[in-house]
Amino acid sequence: METLEVKKETVAKQTQTISGSQAVLEAFVAEGVDTIFGYPGGAIMPIYDALYDYHDKLKHILVRHEQGGIHAGQGYARASGRVGVVFGTSGPGATNLVTGLADAMIDSTPLVCITGQVFAHLLGTDAFQEIDVINITTPVTKWNYQVTDATEIPAVLAKAFYIARTGRPGPVLIDITKNAQLQQFEYEGYTACTHIRSYRPKPIVRKEFVAEAAELINKAEKPFVIFGQGIILGKAEKEFKAFIEKAGLPAAWTIMGLSALETDHPLNVGMLGMHGNYGPNVLTNDCDVLIAIGMRFDDRVTGRLDKYAKQAKVIHLDIDPSEIDKNVKATVGVWGDCKETLPLLTKLVEEKKHTAWVNKFKDYMAEEVKEVIYDELNPTSEILTMGEVIRNLNELTEGNAIVVTDVGQHQMVACRYAKFNKSKSNITSGGLGTMGFGLPAAIGAKFGAPDRQVITIIGDGGFQMTLQELGTIMQNEVDVKILILNNQFLGMVRQWQQLFMDKRYSFVDIASPDYVTLAKAYRIEGQSVSKREDLHNALSTMLNHKGSYLLEVMVGKENNVFPMVPQGCSVSEIRLK
């Protein structure tokens, strides 16, 4: 009884009257937020007013469009491994966030988005800039909630951060009505959330399933690991490496898993999926045990599902139980955080080399180099290829930069050929394939990892979708290097039209402005190159430039990305040309 009273007293002493808006910012400070990407508007003005007094604790980056804001939040989250925080106002501010929410949802990116909302008494009246944001965003958020009373704010925000970053991460949207932002209330401090009874982000690992998995691996003659972003999100890069090294397992990545294992690792056998490497795709249908870790068997990875790894026993490690058996039936499902499950598995697997099997991947790679890669990276024709741009970039960065890509041909080429030494270095829109993602995500990535070189590789189509964020780069002097690979086409669609639609190039011919002049208008230095002899120097100039820089490289108009698993085909039917 005594202790209870003492507690009450201290609480009473700490209580202070603050506004709902201040409570939001106090929550941010308590959660260790340092950067917010946002755009103000009528319904979120009280929060922005409170932000005025927090400028020493919270950096706010004014973007040029809410979509840019949320992609920047995603880039920040992916580069830093922390929760990205985004502000938007009601109505159009909120609807502009939807693409980014969907992107973050499908790519499991932790975000907390705060939207302003009209006064509670105006809800449902078609008030100015009122939109039912909760219902619009329900399918694209891990959780969302509308606050109409300021006293809820500390607990709701604590829940928001907890939900966003735990389990399989994802975006959370909190909609706060203007009256709640303005409302003064007795604030009792911020308590971080550690448990929600209806939410179990961290399952207890069932050792018997780990043991079953280990037994399958130990008996396997041709085991094959395929891994996704789960390794990065679980911060389990070391555990993963220890696992594959001990059991001698060749490992291939999905584009979301790229950079979790360094490119030069002897067991890194390349990329999976539609434009992945030859060996990993073909040998998926040859392995005897397929070990999937933190990946979700997306259709771009599996190709035709009824012809996918039918011969193999499948082990699936995932933190999300609904992924196990969703697309590919698992022989053994291990539900859990791979940071926990991998060490358990490593302990039980036998030390092995599987040399002959690993060499099989190397043989396929040699063939792919001969048929595709060598010419892509070292073309003899006058026309520049995307591949050689990436090769030159690798020579200069040595694999130490963060590479942010947009969506399309350049994305596939960059993911295929860019070299990475460090995790969290590849940032791309994987699941949703959001064109326009690259530039704003790169801005966020730079704030998330300020000490690292950030290069965004973008096509001429994607760049024109969100180029207004050059304004954000200018105003905040964000040091990002913008590399536009301009093939004067919406290249990926054109490639499909060429291959599958009799070259009927329907609306893929896209004109570009003078990007260098455009950059100049934003006080960003830049140049455009189209000759091989200028390429290396231009890239070097870009990387050594202090501050942001735009380099446009004119590449072949009708180059295609190969290999390719055509839609509706099995991974073993991958085409080299």
Add this chain to the structure above:
Amino acid sequence: MNKQEFTITVYTENHIGLLVRIATMFSRRKINIESLNTSPSEEEGIHRFTIVINEFEEVVRKLARQIEKQVEVLKAYYNTNDEIVWQELALYKVSTDEIAEKVQVERLLREHGARAVVIRKDYTVFETSGHREETDKLVAVLAPYGLIEFVRSARVAIIKASPGFHEKLREFEEAMPGEEQVENEFLNKQDSVFTM
């Protein structure tokens, strides 16, 4: 395996917006909800959704897992009709004159287990509960006499083998789950996931 009727029972928090979150799981897959009921459950503060759909078991299993994944959902079970006891309630409004004159009301009430809820000069409201075929039968009987209004409720269902939600809830409320807690029981019986 053919499509068949499944009853999905979802234990949830009682929060605004959750109905939409659950409903979109079905509409996203273009699955028609045959019947949906929300009500309190045996546990105070815990809501219970009872949803009936016609689907392949494979689809229902994945769906149940994805429903269960929603933050405010505690647990989702799915059952075939053999595994549950269920009822639907139906109300029938007919003209009192018509019915008194032409129908043997007493027989009607006996045969269909119906009850008169309201008897007024102008109309009478009967009530029955049972399976759909049973409540439908009375519609057929009353139709010739001018059924003014008819309404049937969603299905409510009790899972025969369920020990109730009490123990499960206690487990979920433990901030630090104990060793005895079987969190991923679905892995024990992969083919009958989410059944009790």
